Amino acid sequence: MQQQHRFRIPMPTTTQQREYFLDSIRAYLMLLGVPFHVSLIYSSQSWAVNSADPSQWLTLFNEFIHAFRMQVFFVISGYFSYMLYLRYEPARWLKVRLERVGIPMLAAVPLFTLPQFFLLKHYTSAVGDWNSFDFYQKFNTLAWNLISHLWFLLVLVILTTLGMLVFRWLRDRPASQRDYRQVGWGTLLGAFLAYGLVWCLLRRLIFIFQPTWLMDGLFSIGVMQTTLFLPFFMLGALAWKHPPLKALFVRFNPAMHLGAAVTFALYVANQRYSSGEGWLYELDALIVLMMGVFMTNVVFAFGHRLLNAHSPRITYLVNASLFIYLVHHPLTLLYGIFITPHIANNTLGFFVGLALIFALAFLLYEIHLRIPLLRFLFSGRSAKK
Template identity: 25%
Template sequence: MEEQKAPSALGVVHYHHMDALRGAFMMVGVFVHTATLGDDPIFDGIAYSSSLFRMEGFFLISGFLSAMLVGKYGSGRTIRRRFAAVGTPLLITLVLLNPPALWLIYNFHNDPDISLLDYVRGNTIPSPAGELSWYLHLWFLISLLVYALCAPAAVSLLSRLTSASPYQWATANRIRCMTTITLFVLVTTIVIRGGHRAVVEPVVGTGTHAVLLKHTLDFLPYFLLGVLLYLDRQRLLPSFQRPAPIFLAVTGLALLASKQEWVGALSVGTGLVMTETIFTIPLLATIFAASARLVSRPRPAWRYLADASYTVYLFHFLWIYIFATVLSLDPSLSTPYMLLITVLTFCVTLAIHHFIILRSKFLRMVLNGKFPSKDRRDARGSTAPDPVTAGNAGVDLEQTQPIFRSGKVAVPDVERTQHLNWTS
């Protein structure tokens, strides 16, 4: 096994690049959801490009964090912390922000306009146009709650995997590591999607609830990969977050062949899923490598944006359609108008975060999931509030606790790790 690189001055291993990535992934969501206003080749291209890596990377980081929390706090406490940090902002946003957002979306894409009260009462036309699922962009928070319940079992099972001799052989060098990672994601994707299609889909049927369940199952392989990367972070993580230009080019050509329908078997069904999956792995590896190089130490601007990104994400769908309505736009709008709405949405949501939420402990708690915890200690040993949040990947110097393997307690980790709070 390769030795871990020497820790920094207090034995602290920081993952600042994951903090920055989480914020960037969430910020890109503003562009993706602005694309729902109409058909625009540039914004549609952004949305498609995002679908190849953004949520996959987000859930990978979330799995990494979840494994860290299970090791530090145990199963029960981890689940309680995650449900408080994620569930509270989810509930508040579902109740207060989503209904008016859905009403504005309905009126923007359908004619005639109706009042908010009529919309809430269900006095709408059959099969209305627009993104009108009750959870809108918050589906990923619901998925995170499901993953939180699965995290202890995932840590237990994958801990056994990392100690197995075949796994040790399969991850002995970079090529084997990337092959193992790719096969791990491919196999779990095929098994989960196949099981969903054969067993779950006939039972749950169709509708928004079925789409929510499908999203949760579709991204589970990346959450599990994040757990695996944390459990084998001394070997697997360094191998993963390195540039993979050849792998990326080859899989990119396969994806191009799939999208252009040059190879029929790769353009539909399982072939399309596999082609996109094998492209996503080296793409994520390259993105993580670039971010690790660019954000190797704390940077105030990245920290602020990462902290603000959760507020932006919660509020942005509502403000996108507020601006579209105020400007009297329609679904035929062009790129400049979409870009204008994107910029305005960033300005307003960042202002809400800076001037309103940051100035209120209550709002930070219910909208950013920042619940105080008596057990956090800073680097000097003094007690301080614990920023384990749904929207902030803040610095936390608590020691990583032993991971349980095969019923035995592993030797305590000498590294002290930075919390990637909440991620996703």
Template identity: 25%
Template sequence: MVKRIYYMDVMRSILMLLGIVLHASNVFAPTANWAISDTETSSFFDYLRLSISSFRMPTFFIISGFFCYLTLIRYGAKKFARVRLERILIPVISIALTFNILEHLVLSDYQGVNDSLSPLLTTDYWLSEQWVGHLWFLINLILYFFVAIIVFIIARKPLSLLVDKIHLLIKASPYYWCILLLPLVTYLTDFASYNIPEAINPPFKLVSSYVLFHYISFFVFGLYLATSDKLIKEFTKFRAFPFIALTASLVYLNIVGEDTSGFISKSIARYLDALQSWSLANICFILFSTFFNKDSKLFRYLSDASYSIYLFHHLLVIAFGILLIPLNLPIGVKFIILISSVGLVALSLHHFGVLRLSVARYLFNGKKLT
């Protein structure tokens, strides 16, 4: 089992904070079709949000799988379930009942909806994705953790043997084969999600089957990555191949385009999309392990604060965005004001609220002050 690695905490924090940039970009992106939108838009913000989306959550789920394995081994299934559920489920419920409801009311008022309270009193609202919003990835994590716990309990030994065999297979294979095969796994899980019979879908749907299947390959890879120091060293070793794979896929998609007229062309485009995500995730690991693999008070504070900031930021982006849209300012200036104000207010809520009030720390971080 590998030891805890400092740069992963930093990388996870940065990925969480990029949520502010991503959602603020939606306000000014012409094709975002988001909750709110400025009348003046720029294609720059489409490129920005799509670029961030291509690597942010894939890399995040690799890190989540990595830490899931470490904590499962360290605490065992029972304590892991209690600690992780408190850390994730309590903040999800707290945000859903406060910030997300307030967000619903703010948007309803902005859109001129007369009766904004009635939807909150229906089962349709609470048994669907409507209340989840930007917390969808936490629902994913809860489900992934649940499956990981079950597998850990009932199939730990045979799974260990399988992992050992995979180690030997990878050791005997060129590195680039892994980067080329991983997108194929993602493509296959995506394909499976498209073909789930409607009859076996649950009556409630807190997260889409596509999202659930799409990110599971990244999470499982993170689990696997945590089984060996050699693996993590290989994944963070500087190589030209992920950069070459990324460049080649971008060139192909820009020249040929994501043609959806036939099965083969559509499959190639989706495989290359997945190849971009895996290549960028690999590049993130390389860069962060090279430049941020050290302990510091700033990084520890950032790691702790980023969770709160992500939980709080979505409502703030919408609220500040509504205030900024009517102003006669260049959209670049609006964008900078938006991300700065959202970041500052969210950080203040964490620093002066979550860190200092034990009730707030438990409700919004799932932690008790010691």
């Protein structure tokens, strides 16, 4: 999310060419959070704020973004994380990565998600009857509301900590390039399917014997979400170590494009016809895992062909993307609460919301760059060079 590979530490390894297309993809995936949440207002999904009549095309648009965005993001995150692991001493790597991820997450709680909680509590029914909650219910409700928008940062903190062990094992393994030349999409899809079946079995056992765990915000994000996205993080690290694997990602494959279309159709069908008491979440996990593999090829192939060039605009978006992501959520809620009811046309409301929220978010980004404390909290840089 930050421009992590800007560090320059002398290493005895050969410097690889800058991966401009990965910078671009990472920035755009982060910025897709804005149309995702604005379209959520106008979709048939139940959210804190919804329009009076849902829009079918915005529902489909929202589901498409949600079906693949974070899987591809974690592949890129794993790729750059392992690259930096090889560039730093392990303890130094852990410190830098946790600072770059953890400090913005912690800063966002009092500055963004805590005010957002009071906004939801007083102007929507999303929080519920707060006064009737017992201590644990209040704690769990606060946990959900304070970290739900920051969930991917918490997952990154956990994956980074696990990386101290996993990356050491990966680094010390011989790089068997010949073996990875034999790895194809069928092998990867089979591995992800097998992992998904194990994950689904684990979730179903928890659902049978300890269902309250799944309603706990910290457990749901810290354990279930982390383990769901772990293979994508590791796939990115493997792609850095084994160039034949990365080459597989960036080659156009019509079968993978077709697979992405079919999997998305299954994703939509599962959202429409499954129920929470049935196999909705297990099927969702399997589809998300498969969709992530398919869309890694689709996004990387198009990105490598169209976006693999240096651009000051992309550099700016890379640096701005995390702040934009963090600030856009409360702005979207404010828009949904106070402006959405006054715009009758859903499509018009969506585009007005996009324009207004992006404009305010980038304005706040420019303001924060000029305040040293805020610049440090959200970019890890104490002074502008």
